Amino acid sequence: MNYLYYPGCSLHSTGRAYHESMIAVFKALEIPLEELDDWNCCGATSYFSIDETEAFALAARNLELAENQSGNGNANLVAPCAACYLVLTKTQHYLTTYPDIKNKVNDALDKVGLHYEGKTSVRHPLDVLVNDYGLEEISRRVKKPLKGLKVACYYGCQVVRPFATFDDALYPTSMDRLVKALGGEPIDWPLKTRCCGGSLTGTIQEVGLRLSRALLRDAQKRKADILITCCPLCQHNLECYQGRINRKMHDHIDLPVAYFTQLMGVALGIPEKELGIQRLFNKPHFTVEAPMKGEPVHA
Amino acid sequence: MILPTFAFIYSNNKHKTEKKAVVRRIKYEAELDHNFGEHIAAHAYGERLMSCIQCGTCSATCPLSHYMDYTPRKVIAMTREGFKEEVLNSLTIWLCASCYSCVVQCPRQIHITDVMYALKREAIASGYFPRRLPIPVLAKAFFNLVKRNGRNTESWLLVNLYMRTNPFKMFKESILGLRLLLAGRMSLIPDRIKRRAELSTILKAVQAGKGASKS
Ligand code: SF4
Numbered sequence: 001m002n003y004l005y006y007p008g009c010s011l012h013s014t015g016r017a018y019h020e021s022m023i024a025v026f027k028a029l030e031i032p033l034e035e036l037d038d039w040n041c042c043g044a045t046s047y048f049s050i051d052e053t054e055a056f057a058l059a060a061r062n063l064e065l066a067e068n069q070s071g072n073g074n075a076n077l078v079a080p081c082a083a084c085y086l087v088l089t090k091t092q093h094y095l096t097t098y099p100d101i102k103n104k105v106n107d108a109l110d111k112v113g114l115h116y117e118g119k120t121s122v123r124h125p126l127d128v129l130v131n132d133y134g135l136e137e138i139s140r141r142v143k144k145p146l147k148g149l150k151v152a153c154y155y156g157c158q159v160v161r162p163f164a165t166f167d168d169a170l171y172p173t174s175m176d177r178l179v180k181a182l183g184g185e186p187i188d189w190p191l192k193t194r195c196c197g198g199s200l201t202g203t204i205q206e207v208g209l210r211l212s213r214a215l216l217r218d219a220q221k222r223k224a225d226i227l228i229t230c231c232p233l234c235q236h237n238l239e240c241y242q243g244r245i246n247r248k249m250h251d252h253i254d255l256p257v258a259y260f261t262q263l264m265g266v267a268l269g270i271p272e273k274e275l276g277i278q279r280l281f282n283k284p285h286f287t288v289e290a291p292m293k294g295e296p297v298h299a
Numbered sequence: 300m301i302l303p304t305f306a307f308i309y310s311n312n313k314h315k316t317e318k319k320a321v322v323r324r325i326k327y328e329a330e331l332d333h334n335f336g337e338h339i340a341a342h343a344y345g346e347r348l349m350s351c352i353q354c355g356t357c358s359a360t361c362p363l364s365h366y367m368d369y370t371p372r373k374v375i376a377m378t379r380e381g382f383k384e385e386v387l388n389s390l391t392i393w394l395c396a397s398c399y400s401c402v403v404q405c406p407r408q409i410h411i412t413d414v415m416y417a418l419k420r421e422a423i424a425s426g427y428f429p430r431r432l433p434i435p436v437l438a439k440a441f442f443n444l445v446k447r448n449g450r451n452t453e454s455w456l457l458v459n460l461y462m463r464t465n466p467f468k469m470f471k472e473s474i475l476g477l478r479l480l481l482a483g484r485m486s487l488i489p490d491r492i493k494r495r496a497e498l499s500t501i502l503k504a505v506q507a508g509k510g511a512s513k514s
């Protein structure tokens with residue numbers, strides 16, 4: 001299958017480690033991946049608060065570029081950022097449901113010789129790895145199993161809601177199954193799709209931090225060694241503000257937060273440098289020391 | 300809600316004198332904007348708005364409802380009934396983080412998140428939002444940046460946001476910014492696409508198309 005890569009703006013800055021680790025994992029698994037040429041911003045949530053039609057046109061340009069670049073027209077556009085993934089799937093959904101919006105967008109695209117047909121499938125790397133590539137093949141390639149590592153799998157909001165079809169909208173399991181295939185232990189965690197606060201940590205921080213805190217506290221209470229995410233904004237929120245949460249709310253949160261592709265890369269034996277592990281503020285330990293003789297093994 | 304005050308009553312008790320206003324607490328039918336509901340429902344995915352059964356599932360599932368001035372269920376009801384001023388002035392629409400939990404749970408399949416977007420656009424267009432509230436400022440700064448460059452550069456966006464809302468906050472945030480910079484997680488060089496002219500032609504054509512369909 002032919003995959004085109006849509007990094008999105010975040011993976012060029014705050015999400016750089018996500019970019020690096022994803023490329024490394026795809027390479028290690030020998031899945032060909034080619035970057036979409038001259039992609040533009042998807043529009044994110046902010047653009048939709050100002051001008052809806054322009055936002056759809058922005059997103060549609062990317063879908064159309066993918067159609068052109070893939071040659072046969074049936075492109076698989078891989079968008080790792082949750083917000084991009086949502087906006088691109090939403091645009092497809094809207095343009096199919098509302099032909100008049102589609103016509104408006106196409107009138108604008110026609111001006112520069114582009115035309116949106118709707119043949120591109122927007123995919124999340126989690127979906128590609130678990131459903132196209134397959135967990136069996138992944139576990140066969142594991143070099144350093146994550147033995148005993150308790151992992152809190154955090155999906156966030158926008159990868160599974162509301163247009164995605166590859167997993168459940170409220171209690172997804174793809175990442176948990178992936179962690180199992182890597183030899184780790186996913187913890188049972190009902191908050192895995194609860195909102196981390198999104199951009200509120202930058203705008204109304206007092207509220208944003210409280211949402212992040214609820215997630216971190218609960219993951220810690222359930223004895224997670226590490227929390228993994230599939231969204232650059234979630235990773236930023238959950239990792240960067242732990243100190244501030246502890247100071248402001250007298251808490252004791254200390255939980256490494258990494259991208260799921262980083263954890264995967266470690267298990268596949270890719271050197272940490274290539275996975276951007278050095279960019280994390282709270283360095284995770286990927287191996288759990290074996291319990292001493294006579295010590296109870298935690299369940 | 301600005302409602303008429305009818306009288307003031309002074310209640311004296313042992314501890315203090317209190318002034319209380321006698322106010323009409325409800326709005327009369329005549330004071331509502333009866334077209335408002337239909338107007339919002341006309342936006343993309345708004346059409347099911349009128350079928351809300353007021354079950355409150357959205358408010359229960361919303362992670363932000365306890366910070367909101369009106370819960371999502373109330374916003375839906377008030378929009379439908381024409382409480383335009385109250386809804387557009389509310390913080391609820393700006394607190395909505397677009398997490399879509401309400402949408403997947405709503406028994407009437409109402410796209411509540413998109414109703415919130417429609418209300419945000421309406422509030423910005425009619426100048427209702429609080430001037431220094433950072434959320435619409437962020438949205439606008441983002442909009443302008445993407446329009447110009449085709450991509451967003453987070454460092455520029457944040458500097459822009461803090462300059463317009465709270466310059467002191469920039470110093471508070473600068474330590475985190477520096478750490479991100481050192482970890483290679485932030486870049487100061489603006490990210491741009493190559494064919495910027497192409498993008499701006501598309502966006503201009505969208506506006507032109509809108510003008511044509513209106514007249
Ligand atoms: S969940 Fe849907 S039907 Fe129930 S109150 Fe909310 S919008 Fe109305």
Ligand code: SF4
Binds near residue numbers: 357363371394395398
């Ligand atoms: S999308 Fe908005 S209103 Fe709906 S549950 Fe999330 S924050 Fe609440």
